[in-house]
Amino acid sequence: MAAESTTQLLRLATAGSVDDGKSTLVGRLLYDTKSVLADQIDAVTRASVDKGLATPDLSLLVDGLRAEREQGITIDVAHRYFATPKRTFVLADTPGHVQYTRNTVSGASTAQLVILLVDARKGVIEQTRRHAAVLALLGVPKLVLAVNKIDLVADAARVFTEIAAEFAALTAALGWAPEDVLEIPVSALHGDNIAARSNNTPYYDGPSLIEHLESVPVDADSSGRHALGLRFPVQYVIRPRTADYPDYRGYAGQIAAGSVAPGDEIVVLPSGIRTTVARIDTPDGELALAQTGRSVTLLLTDEVDISRGDILASPADAPEPVDALDATVCWLGDKPLRPGARLLLKHGTRTTQAIVGALLERFDEQRLAPEPDPETLSLNDIGRISLRLAEPIPADDYRVNRHTGSFLLIDPAGGNTLAAGLVGDVLSGVEVGAGG
Structure with missing residues (x-):
């Protein structure tokens, strides 16, 4: 018998607002790491020429269904695979529309690192703050702010410095250490600071995006911030x-x-x-x-x-099974959540009946502050609730382990997922009133 060998795998996700250039960035990553076939490049080149473009539109490499392309949006979490000599990568590409924040939760839930894009012309906007708050609550260990379209702004050095400083203040308030966050000025369209450092950004002396992805230290299991037994x-x-x-x-x-x-x-x-x-x-x-x-x-x-x-x-640190708990949830249902709702709770491979007790707090991701005793939680709201379960579950606190500290709430009638849940008071890890 032999021990299992380990591989250099990094699980990452993208997030950002509409038109920040996520599809182009992901296409650029695939292109620069030679992770697309020659006939795919040829097809993209022909399509770009038909559109009157002088260079290939790399966003076409990752666009979804034709109907989505015609609308100019992507509405699913798409997984992409690419590799460099140093690491292999699994990337969850999430949409940017506010109504699809639920997909950000799905895509980032297992990520060791998230690339959050902003448009250099717009800076840190409301959706940026919302995504950062969600990523903090999910316990994403590492974060990259890609300040895209840096080639389209005048005085790029000043713009980048101001955006980076604002974002650093936001992430510090949300609990990230400075060494876990990196801001990079990029042009996904032209490839600046994607595979290699660009001469067009002399004010930036850090690594390119791929250099950072290859070298960033990450927990091998990405299961949480604490070492656990089995x-x-x-x-x-x-x-x-x-x-x-x-x-x-x-x-x-x-x-x-x-x-x-x-x-x-x-x-x-x-x-x-x-x-x-x-x-x-x-x-x-x-x-x-x-x-x-x-x-x-x-x-x-x-x-x-x-x-x-x-x-x-492992008996040394096994969690105590509980039939009542407080949890943080991101509500994904179209109909609001109210106290007394009867749902199914799926934890690991166990599914049991659950009743929602009190709605304790709703998190305002713009002010980074909880609002006590909300009447409901609506689509994309993040809040803390109490639950009573028909059967006990052995759940860890989410801040200890991301896998055994998470669960889903499911509609017992239709079977669709209504909420992603995190065991414990995850909101207490956010500095209240730090936002602006």
Whole structure:
């Protein structure tokens, strides 16, 4: 058996307002890292010529459906994949319209770094502040402000300095350390400061965007800000019952935090039963060690009652299962949330019934301040609520672990997702009244 090898993977997302140039920036990243096929480049070049453009319109590389292109907007979270010699990247490209803030939540929820774009001609606007607040609440570890279209402003050095200073004050108020935030002047259209540092921005002496993405230090598991023991939500119980495997009983899922090895003691939550890991199976054979993000099947030394929805955890820091909790939610439903709503709560692989108690606060992302006792939470509102659950869940505080501290609220009738939830008072991490 061999220990699992690690790879240099960075999960990132983009966010920004309409027409800030996100599609062009993502197209430029794909183009400059040679992550698109020659026939795709040829198609983009022909389409650009037909539009009367002198240079390829790289936004066409990432535009979605034709109807979306005709409207000039992108309405889905699209995942893009590219690589450099130093790292591979998975990028979630989110739309900029205010009504699609829900997609920013989805795209950034697992990101280790987010590129937030602003138009140099507009600077930090309301939607920039909204996105920054959402990213802070989601606990995104690293942030890049790409001040795009820097080639279109007079006195670019002054404009960039002022935007960078305003953004640095905003992110400091939201809880980021200065070393976790970088502002870069870029022109996605011309490639300035994307793959290499540009001579057109002599006032900027930092890395290019790709140089920063290749070198920025990130937590390997990106599960949270604190090291945790094992968190393994059970997705399937595997019992093949064949002649070759008459007594096989394995528990399949993806490791949400920590690591596991044969011989490790684990506790089954919410039951509290303890047992020991006997073996770690994968389609490629057994492992001596499996770490965060790896999908595996665990075999245990004892026959215990375990089913889908249970969590296998390290006994040293296992969370206490609870049937009532306070949580921060981003409301994604078209109809407002009111106290007394009966919903389904999905935590890991477990789904249980839930009743909304009080609406405790609504967060004003412009003033960076909570408003107590709102009557409702409307689409894209962020607020703190209380919940009562039909079954206990072993949830960590979101500030400790992003995976086991998050959940979804689901419409029991239609099955659509109504809210993304974060366990604990995440809003307390935001400095009240820091905004302007």
